[in-house]
Amino acid sequence: MTYSQRLVNLLLGLAPVALALMLSTLVLIAAGAPPLEAYKHLLQGASESPAKIADVLVVWVPLALCSAGLLFTFTAGLWNIGVEGQIIFGVIFATWVARNLYLPATLLIPLMIVGGMIGGALWGLLAGTLKVYGGVHEIFAGLGLNFIAITTNIWLIAKPWRPDLGATMQGTDPFPAAAWLPRLAGLRLSPVSLLLATMALVVVFFILRGTLWGLQLKAIGKNARSAYLLGIATNRHVLLSFALCGALAGVAGVVQVSGVWGRNIPQISGGIGYLSLLVAMLSGFRALGVAPVALFFAALGVGAARLHLRMQLDPSLAGVLGAGLVLSVLLVAGLRTRLLISREG
Amino acid sequence: AGPATPAATPTTPPAPTPAPEEFLFGIILVGPKDDHGWSEAHHVAAEYAMERVPGSDFVVYESLIPGGEVTLEQVADDMVAQGAKLILTTSDAFEEDTIGVAEKYPEIVFINVSGDDVLTGEAPSNEGNFMGQMEYMKGVAGCTAALMTDSGTIAYLGPLINDETRRLASAAYLGARYCYEHYRGLDPADLRFIVTWIGFWFHLPGVTLDPTVVANGFFDEGADVIISGIDTTEGLVVAKQRADEGARAFAVPYDYIGACDEAPDICLGVPYFNWGPAYLSTVQAVIDGTWKQSWDWNGPDWSDINNLDTSHAGFLFGDGLPDAQRAQGQEYISGLASGDIKLFVGPLNYQDGTTYLADGEVATDEQIWYLKQLLEGMEGPSE
Amino acid sequence: MEITLLIRILSSVLANSSPLVIAAMGETISERAGVINLSLDGSIMLSAMSGFAVAYLTGNVVLGFLAAMMVGALMALVIAFASITLHQDQVAVGFVLTLLGAELANFLGEPFVRRPGPRVPYMPIPLLRDIPVVGEIFFRQDILVYASIVLIVVVWFWIFKTQAGLRLRGVGERPEAAFARGVSVNRLRYLYTVVGGALVGIAGAAYSLSVKLGWSEGHTLGNGWIALAIVIFGGWHPFRVAFGAYLFGVLISLGGILQRSIPGVPTQVFQAAPFALMILVLLFVSGGALERLLSLFPPRMRRVVGDALRVAPPSALARPFVTE
């Protein structure tokens, strides 16, 4: 590779970042806010103290879990937009375990995790079944099921799980202490959840890279008809990938409910499901990419809180930056292949 | 109203290191600070307190969604880091989280507005609760609606279903019954009072019913007055739209004193929270070091319910209410103030026909606070 | 009384569904040309916000609609560029734009939240408005509602009765053949995607300036997805698509009334109903469920019923066209 080629590649690699920054700067100017100060707050808000960094990791955990799960469905060529609902069903199942089984933490927490995985997996399977046997595109199935999951959870919180005292739909009673993930002293971060997310990434990495099942999934994603003819049980694989993604999303739900909130609340999924789709896309659908990209998005989210507090700017700026970045990456990737073709041709 | 400049310039200058004599407090809002409803009422109260306590200032965090990426704890951390000594969390959806941060920062005072943790004993000693007594003002709202309805159908745009919202809707119904019977001389049994719950305090797309659609449905069903129980102003907006189209349509918004401004001519009045005095006394008490934990259900100042320095809840008549009816409304308020008119008084049945209050029985605070069902005569689900 | 209620509800449905109708027509023509504009939900949101903001600042509804149209067209242009010129996955680009549009709308729309602003004027049509029933339902509306009904007919006429419409269909069914017959496939695709996007933009402004006045965070969330599902349900045929939009309108409008008239059902059921219906209608028109339903018919009727209910997307939907 010549020097100039390498330079071109570097520039193309940086171009999306520059484009996204340009977009958000324009947006900031349109909103009448000084962009530099905004970026400063964004950066500081995410990194100035160990507590802030721990906050970033708190957001990183569910994002990484969901994005890791999405690698299964993306590999199989599926747009599993229903992660949000799968998180919620993980929460619902875990909540049931926490409220109904009176066990010590060493038993209760693993059971909650298993329960969450089952809940998420079932909700994922439902979307998968609608896709495979009902012919409903997974985007619509997933999206519709997200809304249904949220309302189901709201009904549970408002009716069967309504606290005896206290009046509104604010959430269930706090779980018993045994159902709380242990936290690092003075921080909201639980080492257990960090471990879970890291493990998930490693396992997903190896499954997709090194196993026959991973290869078969990839084959389905690239050409399902050929894969079927080669003898791969495509339906079963697709369903399993939905279930696995749902299970990891369910774990994310457990982490949220027992590590962060300590009780079930109506909006517990908090948009992480949608965000994780962006993370998976930006990571190029690779487990190795998910960890840093999820960290970036988590930092963006946490930093945006500061932005709002100090500059009265809506935290949706973080979303603008994140989505803008993914869009820029898509556009630059397209431009790059175009450039290559026209140079060869 | 002329167009305002859409610049999002910070309303509060950043205060990185407060000088020793300065006092900083924080408010955390569940909606945007200019929602013309619940959150805006809190925001103006913070400004009220700030103006009256020299050297005080406040920071605000808007639209904190419980369960979102940004947690109350993070916001509180940041406010404490900025030097806030008092933090008000303005939704009972923040109850649990407020306990959490109150335990984390024992030297800071926290107020969870509309919560009851002090009452239930869950709150640490540095957390207090207060709430405005809205029931009577809702009664007035119901009264104005009854004074103006031609069709005999009044609609109540409800948020989610719980004790509080049931009692507010029922209070409105009782006010409407009273005035329908006593000022208009009509049989209250003929009054239709329909309630639809959207599912939350404001519209969450895909999760709640759309209040705009519900409000339109009310008018289609024959209602001509909408009493809003939600935090936002869709009821008023739709009523205005219908009135512009030539229909008879009125609305009674909620929460915020300025809520009528959006459509004054069809606004019958607004039952509002006046948080200013409570904010002021709390700020002052914290500065003076005299603050003590309490659960306050602050009522109106019956000598002048619209005295912004003393009354915690009020009712401001709107331009939509003609003078004659306004006088009757005023009469009703006076009756409530003097105690001649009781709002929750028997005989009253629950919706399922069981007795709530026997004949002549006046409800206790507790009976009002924990209302288990809507009242007989109201149409709409109780659960 | 019952009949008045019905008339009033139908009149409301007609009005409330008009943005859905307009957006679904826009999507229909861009998908007919072979391009999926998946960004609908975000496009509607951003254009609703921009339309309201401009109308609010200028006091002029028409300017608001123009701005919304431009925003919708611009979003569509990004999709067209990314998919037609750069051959990127339409679903990926559309999905990202959905999120971006929503976030941008929420961020830039902050200063306009819950401001009272101008609206599309109510315009009952003299004489016609007094026709019993029909007049009450159809001719006591604002201009936007009339426009949305006219649009259905215009789109149908355009697609099936004009030469340009034939080209549009050809480009989406078999671009190679259209090219062989002198059609600039990609130019047409750009054109229809952008025009479709402009319609989506109008739909956005229809919310904030007519059906759901004003702006608030997430003002129109979810409606774009429903519009997308309606296009599939409608089999890319304007009349059937419109039928789908009104069907949803009825369900959404009845939510509040049903909550009171069907006691014992959790209120949450009605809140989630539009999305449950979305899944159900797609289940209905898609292969699996329909085949099972058809097998209930006697064999001789299967073909006829199947042809009437089965929908097939334009053959070249989402497939880029490359000339040799």
Next chain:
Amino acid sequence: MKVELRGIKKCFGSVRANDGVSLTVEAGSIQGLLGENGAGKTTLMKVLSGFVSPEGGRILLDGKEALFSSPAQAIEKGIGMLHQDPLDFPPLKVLDNFLFGRDSGFLLKRALARKELLELSERFGFTLDPEAYVNTLTVGERQQLEIVRLLSLGVEVLIFDEPTTGISTPQKATLFATLRRLAKEEGKSVIFVSHKLEEVLELCSGVTVLRRGKVAGEIAMPCTSEELVRLMFGQVITTHVAEEVSLGEPVLELRVWGVHTYRLDLSPVSLQVRAGEVIGLAGLEGSGQRLLLRACAGLIKPSRGSLFLRGEDMSGKSYQKFLDAGVAYLPAGRLEEGLIPGLNLAEHFVLARREKAPFFINWALARGDAGRKIEEFNIIGSPSTLVEGLSGGNQQRALLALLPDSLRLLLLEHPTRGLDVESALWVWDRLLERREEGTAILFTSTDLDEILERSDRISVFSGGKMLEILDASQTDVEQLGYLIGGNRG
């Protein structure tokens, strides 16, 4: 109109599809264009009809240089082409197809167009229903529609690219009559592209033969087929004569077995196939052969009757069970159904392995295995070559290499479609090796010669019916052609 092509050049990457080709067609004549697969016939015709812009050379129409850069411009200049797969709009109606591309102003003038369409079809004896959807027409009818459409646009030169594949013998007779009429009575210039000698001999007044992108020779009619073969291939090809194979046990047995789908019903058939037997399925595309193959592979559930594989009733069993029982199916679209673009050869071999594989893949081993197969099957590529990077012939080789070693029943769709004669011979050699191992083979082809030559028995399909099972040695192309067209005479 007299057409002259002078020194046309066109390359695709390193392939010189046309390397200085010249060709002359007189008005009122039918010129044949002959050549083996990949000789460059289609490319040359696409240059003439504006689909492909040449890198060199000139086009003269009636002696005047013509320049055009799109098919529409070519049609304006009077040149129209009928593609092998008619380039029309299957989901649209005949009338709309006819109208498409004619400038008729803002509105579609359907009444006018219908009249013209009916008049023109009548002139040629076609029966086209303007309201029918094109996807319900046969390939022959779609050709007729294209002819009528191009004529209505005032085309003077008509190019037919392999028009006889996929149509029945009676339709072929109609087509030839039409071509003659176009040339003789209407004075059009007709170019007839084919690689079938007898058709060219029957129809054309002159023939140009292409080989590897160059003109191998030009002959005026009449001439002998030996001369043409020599020009096409450079030598006379001796066709492989199938060895007598003794047939074994019955492998496949169908008992009053029928398939129902939305588009097509296959009426019940009974059939017995024995080990080592080759059965050719003849018929127009969409007549039911493909359905039979897919149902025999277990991909479609039959609506009635039963299917036995070596005596075992397979009714209701899944596709996987069929695979386990030694059935393999090779569809025609290689990159759509068969190979997986985006995966390399080594990955394909791992996926295709039928025996139980360990959970973790040993990539070193897998690459070694792939290397061996690649060598064995003469594939030009390496274990890490992505399949979409292979040439068509090599893709076909790869598909054959992916087949399991021991097979009972091999179902093939167009096994040599798009392959040149030599590659096709290689493919059949491999298939016949299988046959000697006792594998029964069912295959479809549009090439009746191939079917006649390779099969033991031939079953003919028409409109979803299996008409007859013939002994290959007792029939000829003529008889097959008539059966395919639905006639029994």
